[in-house]
Amino acid sequence: xxDDTRQGDLLVILRHAPHGSSWLKEGLDVALVAAAFDRxxxxxxxGEGITALxxxxxxxxxxxxxxxxxxxxxxxxxxxxxxxxxxGMDALGLTGEQFMLPVExxxxxxxxxxxxxxxxxxxx
Amino acid sequence: MLLHTLNxxxxxxxxxxxxxxxxxxxxxxLIEDGVIGALPAQQARFESVAGRxxxxxxxxxxxxxxxxxxxAVRVVDIEGFVALTEECERAVSWY
Amino acid sequence: MxxxxxxxxxxxxxQAAHSALRFTRALLAKGHAVDxxxxxxxxxxxxxxxxxxxxxxxxxxxxWAELGREHAVxxxxxxxxxxxxxxxxEQEAARHGKQGASVEPPFELTGLGQLVDLGLxxxxxxxxxx
Numbered sequence: 001x002x003d004d005t006r007q008g009d010l011l012v013i014l015r016h017a018p019h020g021s022s023w024l025k026e027g028l029d030v031a032l033v034a035a036a037f038d039r040x041x042x043x044x045x046x047g048e049g050i051t052a053l054x055x056x057x058x059x060x061x062x063x064x065x066x067x068x069x070x071x072x073x074x075x076x077x078x079x080x081x082x083x084x085x086x087x088g089m090d091a092l093g094l095t096g097e098q099f100m101l102p103v104e105x106x107x108x109x110x111x112x113x114x115x116x117x118x119x120x121x122x123x124x
Numbered sequence: 125m126l127l128h129t130l131n132x133x134x135x136x137x138x139x140x141x142x143x144x145x146x147x148x149x150x151x152x153x154l155i156e157d158g159v160i161g162a163l164p165a166q167q168a169r170f171e172s173v174a175g176r177x178x179x180x181x182x183x184x185x186x187x188x189x190x191x192x193x194x195x196a197v198r199v200v201d202i203e204g205f206v207a208l209t210e211e212c213e214r215a216v217s218w219y
Numbered sequence: 220m221x222x223x224x225x226x227x228x229x230x231x232x233x234q235a236a237h238s239a240l241r242f243t244r245a246l247l248a249k250g251h252a253v254d255x256x257x258x259x260x261x262x263x264x265x266x267x268x269x270x271x272x273x274x275x276x277x278x279x280x281x282x283w284a285e286l287g288r289e290h291a292v293x294x295x296x297x298x299x300x301x302x303x304x305x306x307x308x309e310q311e312a313a314r315h316g317k318q319g320a321s322v323e324p325p326f327e328l329t330g331l332g333q334l335v336d337l338g339l340x341x342x343x344x345x346x347x348x349x
């Protein structure tokens with residue numbers, strides 16, 4: 001954990017899937033706003049939230065936007081520290097090649113260190 | 125040292141997420157439905173946080189769980205909750 | 220110490236609003252400063268001016284407003300989350316051509332930047348979710 005990108009201001013944990021609820025969208029909104037205010041933001045995808053990274057997402061019925069377009073914009077906001085709970089990936093049988101963005105898997109010990117090394121942790 | 129609060133019962137997968145996020149000295153406070161985790165039969169789920177497990181008195185009491193609470197669980201009232209947030213550097217909520 | 224509270228669920232839906240209110244009162248009783256209560260996600264419903272719970276239940280909206288007034292605690296409601304859910308103050312109601320406001324002072328509509336600012340400025344941010 002010597003990597004400086006892991007010592008950011010804000011850690012946003014995303015634990016909900018796209019479309020099914022607004023948790024993911026509203027969590028990402030906080031990350032974007034913080035980044036727009038020049039805060040260093042780390043995103044950690046856990047559990048069902050990992051499915052937010054899947055390729056091939058589309059708008060839902062009635063034009064429900066989903067969150068894939070927001071994820072595609074993260075780079076513009078200089079949010080490039082994208083971490084994924086390794087245990088959650090295993091549980092869902094997903095691999096990094098299925099994701100729309102490059103991510104780094106993290107184990108439980110690293111997750112605990114991430115929480116300890118960010119000034120603010122927001123859990124969605 | 126961080127304070128983690130959990131408001132879901134130990135039958136929920138959210139407990140595993142909370143445990144994954146806990147460092148070796150962090151404390152876990154059970155509130156709301158989380159206090160179901162204070163039952164003796166659930167203590168095996170909290171083995172990794174033995175001695176660092178707390179439950180909110182008011183939420184145990186309102187649910188009829190106060191007298192059923194496992195002896196290893198430290199019961200705190202709302203002032204104790206405040207004190208835990210003072211002692212710990214930061215708080216993380218799992219829900 | 221300086222505290223901020225983040226409340227993420229509606230009153231009468233889960234216990235989150237009760238817990239947050241009790242905790243905030245305990246903070247103030249102990250002499251801590253509360254720099255703000257931020258209402259986000261379904262927590263914005265705590266600012267619903269027209270809430271009319273039965274008389275034998277605690278009136279959570281009024282309780283927040285009273286706490287805000289008596290202790291000068293800012294009650295900050297995320298504007299984007301609020302507008303989507305039909306919670307508008309007078310200014311936003313006029314802007315959107317709606318009759319009547321559903322949010323009134325001491326609740327104030329504000330941007331998400333306030334949440335990040337509160338969280339980083341205060342010694343502690345305590346979140347209450349559903």
